[in-house]
Amino acid sequence: xxxxxxxxxxxxxxxxxxxxxxxxxxxxxxxxxxxxxxxxxxxxxxxxxxxxxxxxxxxxxxxxxxxxxxxxxxxxxxxxxxxxxxxxxxxxxxxxxxxxxxxxxxxxxxxxxxxxxxxxxxxxxxxxxxxxxxxxxxxxxxxxxxxxxxxxxxxxxxxxxxxxxxxxxxxxxxxxxxxxxxxxxxxxxxxxxxxxxxxxxxxxxxxxxxxxxxxxxxxxxxxxxxxxxxxxxxxxxxxxxxxxxxxxxxxxxxxxxxxxxxxxxxxxxxxxxxxxxxxxxxxxxxxxxxxxxxxxxxxxxxxxxxxxx
Amino acid sequence: xxxxxxxxxxxxxxxxxxxxxxxxxxxxxxxxxxxxxxxxxxxxxxxxxxxxxxxxxxxxxxxxxxxxxxxxxxxxxxxxxxxxxxxxxxxxxxxxxxxxxxxxxxxxxxxxxxxxxxxxxxxxxxxxxxxxxxxxxxxxxxxxxxxxxxxxxxxxxxxxxxxxxxxxxxxxxxxxxxxxxxxxxxxxxxxxxxxxxxxxxxxxxxxxxxxxxxxxxxxxxxxxxxxxxxxxxxxxxxxxxxxxxxxxxxxxxxxxxxxxxxxxxxxxxxxxxxxxxxxxxxxxxxxxxxxxxxxxxxxxxxxxxxxxxxxxxxxx
Amino acid sequence: xxxxxxxxxxxxxxxxxxxxxxxxxxxxxxxxxxxxxxxxxxxxxxxxxxxxxxxxxxxxxxxxxxxxxxxxxxxxxxxxxxxxxxxxxxxxxxxxxxxxxxxxxxxxxxxxxxxxxxxxxxxxxxxxxxxxxxxxxxxxxxxxxxxxxxxxxxxxxxxxxxxxxxxxxxxxxxxxxxxxxxxxxxxxxxxxxxxxxxxxxxxxxxxxxxxxxxxxxxxxxxxxxxxxxxxxxxxxxxxxxxxxxxxxxxxxxxxxxxxxxxxxxxxxxxxxxxxxxxxxxxxxxxxxxxxxxxxxxxxxxxxxxxxxxxxxxxxxxxxxxxxxxxxxxxxxxxxxxxxxx
Numbered sequence: 001x002x003x004x005x006x007x008x009x010x011x012x013x014x015x016x017x018x019x020x021x022x023x024x025x026x027x028x029x030x031x032x033x034x035x036x037x038x039x040x041x042x043x044x045x046x047x048x049x050x051x052x053x054x055x056x057x058x059x060x061x062x063x064x065x066x067x068x069x070x071x072x073x074x075x076x077x078x079x080x081x082x083x084x085x086x087x088x089x090x091x092x093x094x095x096x097x098x099x100x101x102x103x104x105x106x107x108x109x110x111x112x113x114x115x116x117x118x119x120x121x122x123x124x125x126x127x128x129x130x131x132x133x134x135x136x137x138x139x140x141x142x143x144x145x146x147x148x149x150x151x152x153x154x155x156x157x158x159x160x161x162x163x164x165x166x167x168x169x170x171x172x173x174x175x176x177x178x179x180x181x182x183x184x185x186x187x188x189x190x191x192x193x194x195x196x197x198x199x200x201x202x203x204x205x206x207x208x209x210x211x212x213x214x215x216x217x218x219x220x221x222x223x224x225x226x227x228x229x230x231x232x233x234x235x236x237x238x239x240x241x242x243x244x245x246x247x248x249x250x251x252x253x254x255x256x257x258x259x260x261x262x263x264x265x266x267x268x269x270x271x272x273x274x275x276x277x278x279x280x281x282x283x284x285x286x287x288x289x290x291x292x293x294x295x296x297x298x299x300x301x302x303x304x305x306x307x308x309x
Numbered sequence: 310x311x312x313x314x315x316x317x318x319x320x321x322x323x324x325x326x327x328x329x330x331x332x333x334x335x336x337x338x339x340x341x342x343x344x345x346x347x348x349x350x351x352x353x354x355x356x357x358x359x360x361x362x363x364x365x366x367x368x369x370x371x372x373x374x375x376x377x378x379x380x381x382x383x384x385x386x387x388x389x390x391x392x393x394x395x396x397x398x399x400x401x402x403x404x405x406x407x408x409x410x411x412x413x414x415x416x417x418x419x420x421x422x423x424x425x426x427x428x429x430x431x432x433x434x435x436x437x438x439x440x441x442x443x444x445x446x447x448x449x450x451x452x453x454x455x456x457x458x459x460x461x462x463x464x465x466x467x468x469x470x471x472x473x474x475x476x477x478x479x480x481x482x483x484x485x486x487x488x489x490x491x492x493x494x495x496x497x498x499x500x501x502x503x504x505x506x507x508x509x510x511x512x513x514x515x516x517x518x519x520x521x522x523x524x525x526x527x528x529x530x531x532x533x534x535x536x537x538x539x540x541x542x543x544x545x546x547x548x549x550x551x552x553x554x555x556x557x558x559x560x561x562x563x564x565x566x567x568x569x570x571x572x573x574x575x576x577x578x579x580x581x582x583x584x585x586x587x588x589x590x591x592x593x594x595x596x597x598x599x600x601x602x603x604x605x606x607x608x609x610x611x612x613x614x615x616x617x618x619x620x621x622x623x624x625x
Numbered sequence: 626x627x628x629x630x631x632x633x634x635x636x637x638x639x640x641x642x643x644x645x646x647x648x649x650x651x652x653x654x655x656x657x658x659x660x661x662x663x664x665x666x667x668x669x670x671x672x673x674x675x676x677x678x679x680x681x682x683x684x685x686x687x688x689x690x691x692x693x694x695x696x697x698x699x700x701x702x703x704x705x706x707x708x709x710x711x712x713x714x715x716x717x718x719x720x721x722x723x724x725x726x727x728x729x730x731x732x733x734x735x736x737x738x739x740x741x742x743x744x745x746x747x748x749x750x751x752x753x754x755x756x757x758x759x760x761x762x763x764x765x766x767x768x769x770x771x772x773x774x775x776x777x778x779x780x781x782x783x784x785x786x787x788x789x790x791x792x793x794x795x796x797x798x799x800x801x802x803x804x805x806x807x808x809x810x811x812x813x814x815x816x817x818x819x820x821x822x823x824x825x826x827x828x829x830x831x832x833x834x835x836x837x838x839x840x841x842x843x844x845x846x847x848x849x850x851x852x853x854x855x856x857x858x859x860x861x862x863x864x865x866x867x868x869x870x871x872x873x874x875x876x877x878x879x880x881x882x883x884x885x886x887x888x889x890x891x892x893x894x895x896x897x898x899x900x901x902x903x904x905x906x907x908x909x910x911x912x913x914x915x916x917x918x919x920x921x922x923x924x925x926x927x928x929x930x931x932x933x934x935x936x937x938x939x940x941x942x943x944x945x946x947x948x949x950x951x952x953x954x955x956x957x958x959x960x961x962x963x964x965x966x
Binding site: 326327328329330331332483 | 920921922923925926928945948950951952954
């Protein structure tokens with residue numbers, strides 16, 4: 001097991017390195033230098049001074065080595081637009097906000113989605129199933145920004161129950177969390193339903209029935225565990241989405257989170273911040289996939305045994 | 310079994326001619342069996358029995374036709390400003406109202422739909438073609454080539470898709486439709502490539518392909534007769550499900566200001582433009598948002614229908 | 626012999642998009658205490674459905690047991706029981722083993738837990754005692770190192786081993802009736818023989834009645850007391866093992882017997898294979914279901930369904946050849962010790 005985890009971690013590091021390299025060269029392949037693309041009418045001397053200051057006058061490969069060196073010391077670079085602002089500080093300041101909203105939304109979406117999926121599957125083709133499936137379908141097909149706009153409109157114009165923008169109180173959490181959990185909730189419900197139906201048709205459920213095991217215990221002991229396994233993969237990919245998937249929600253609800261900052265960095269053409277944040281997002285994504293792999297290996301005996309051999 | 314009927318026959322005086330042995334009649338045995346149904350005909354029937362999927366298909370056809378013909382035949386222009394008629398609510402003159410520059414939203418919504426649908430459908434086609442070729446090559450050569458190619462896919466897909474799209478459109482510094490398509494498909498083909506590869510490998514290891522090989526069927530014929538038909542259905546379904554994702558991706562990019570630029574427009578750009586004045590002019594948001602949702606819903610329903618129709622496991 | 630199980634006029638249907646498939650059509654039979662009954666027939670003949678109906682295991686696959694069917698087990702009306710009452714009998718008084726042991730065991734549960742689950746469902750006992758019982762059961766089905774095997778997952782065992790585990794689960798509470806649905810079909814021949822030997826000795830040891838569902842008449846001869854041959858959802862011939870093997874009367878039974886490799890070799894003839902396919906069970910039957918494939922088919926066979934005719938108390942045949950007006954027919958060479966009257 002330890003060997004398996006070590007192997008996965010090593011592999012993850014390799015992937016991360018490749019992604020960082022790719023992103024670095026991608027960002028630096030943008031035509032023109034970053035300073036001119038930001039501010040056009042800069043005197044040549046000032047521009048050269050800036051280029052020198054950020055090391056943009058050096059060959060790309062030197063810049064790359066320097067970047068990697070900095071990265072290894074935990075330095076993600078600093079903002080071009082707001083000199084002195086470190087990307088690491090940005091992450092430290094804004095990530096918790098995104099984390100809280102995304103975490104709560106994911107937890108609610110996951111718990112409710114799985115529950116609804118099971119309810120739907122066990123009532124297959126009866127009204128609870130139909131209701132859940134219609135809601136889930138709407139949830140997956142209505143874009144989040146449409147949903148956010150509807151909520152904002154309703155809660156501003158008709159029932160001003162919760163604040164529609166800003167950050168600070170518990171009330172501020174309600175609408176963004178509601179918006180953000182709809183998508184995952186709907187897809188978990190759909191996925192869990194088909195997974196449960198799949199397991200329900202398996203032969204070993206018949207064996208359990210032939211043993212005289214009650215329907216409740218068949219669901220709790222045999223169906224749930226087996227149909228839950230494939231959903232773990234999904235959770236892990238959406239954990240990564242906590243930080244990266246909330247771009248629009250944070251912009252619409254004016255929440256000072258990482259997503260909103262990322263979008264404004266893009267609009268500012270603040271490339272070093274974009275690069276730094278991109279590494280953070282990808283890093284969390286790869287990390288959560290790693291955690292998921294390990295978790296799955298612990299829970300599912302088939303994977304565990306295959307890995308050990 | 311109806312025992313009374315049998316008894317009555319047995320008790321009647323039976324004709325001795327009825328007791329002359331004729332032997333097996335396999336021709337009638339074949340008649341007796343159900344007519345065989347081919348896979349594609351069966352899939353076709355299943356799809357059209359699924360009312361939701363058919364409604365979705367019709368809706369998509371109507372939406373597509375509108376995006377093609379409304380901008381051509383409408384008396385209003387897509388980009389002509391009319392400062393006297395700014396921010397008008399929907400009326401007989403302007404069915405979907407006008408925007409803050411007095412442009413007719415009915416025309417703009419349908420013209421914007423062109424971008425969304427082109428990106429959705431064309432993007433899915435690109436993803437499918439690239440994915441099939443890549444996955445097919447990996448599966449065909451196997452061994453080291455396969456391993457290397459799949460590692461590349463793994464690395465590419467370890468960056469969240471939305472991030473890639475954002476990065477690409479930032480880097481490409483242009484917002485034309487080809488650029489958007491490129492940004493959205495540059496890693497979008499990875500899942501399809503994986504799917505094609507695993508499906509191909511599974512089929513090539515199956516007993517019926519082995520049997521065909523033993524009988525000396527040529528590799529090309531095996532690919533044409535077995536590999537393609539059996540992979541095709543899976544790819545169609547996967548690709549259909551990607552279309553809503555692409556449409557959403559375009560809407561998302563336009564929403565954060567990286568999508569199509571004025572005077573050109575798309576549903577995402579229209580709804581993001583409407584965001585700021587949402588509280589006073591909700592109709593500006595309503596129509597493009599409704600159409601995005603309807604289109605994504607229709608593609609999803611159609612995908613569901615196709616999956617149910619094409620999944621051989623569900624066949625009886 | 627006391628009757629343990631009585632099935633009367635069992636009708637089972639499946640609703641499919643193409644219509645109602647009548648998988649079992651008016652099947653009746655008796656099973657005595659300690660008796661072994663073999664249900665034989667090709668796939669789709671209704672033998673598995675019949676055996677699942679006895680345990681009422683059809684609801685998940687959509688099978689409907691029709692009104693007027695009756696199943697009585699140890700004096701209880703099985704079809705009238707509530708789910709709770711039924712669960713008390715399933716797994717303890719009667720249990721079942723299935724064809725494919727790979728899919729019939731829960732892949733994420735150790736085999737020990739799967740055996741103990743049966744014990745806990747029916748008895749209040751400590752975990753320690755249940756564990757001891759599970760080890761005992763694994764020894765009984767001849768699995769080496771039962772203590773360590775207990776912690777294994779199904780995919781760590783071979784096919785034969787898994788089927789032994791299935792037997793252990795089924796026998797955990799000394800059932801009076803064991804239904805074995807093609808228990809050896811998925812295994813290779815040497816393991817098949819071992820497993821049948823094991824089943825035979827366990828049958829004696831536990832004094833159980835057994836219903837063996839199989840398409841292989843070869844394994845039947847040494848195992849069963851009674852045989853019933855099924856075709857298109859009906860019983861076409863039934864009798865004691867001796868009656869079926871020594872003086873079979875139905876052309877379908879003849880066909881089955883001539884397709885057993887060993888027997889055909891004795892007579893040095895070519896191995897027989899029956900042409901054609903069984904009828905579509907969607908259609909209502911108005912003739913002998915076997916008529917289209919029968920070498921001895923007569924016009925009457927296509928006009929009416931033959932009634933079951935009992936030659937002895939135990940030997941019944943549903944075939945127009947048994948009618949007094951029918952010509953006398955000798956079975957193909959090598960079949961039975963058929964005396965030419």
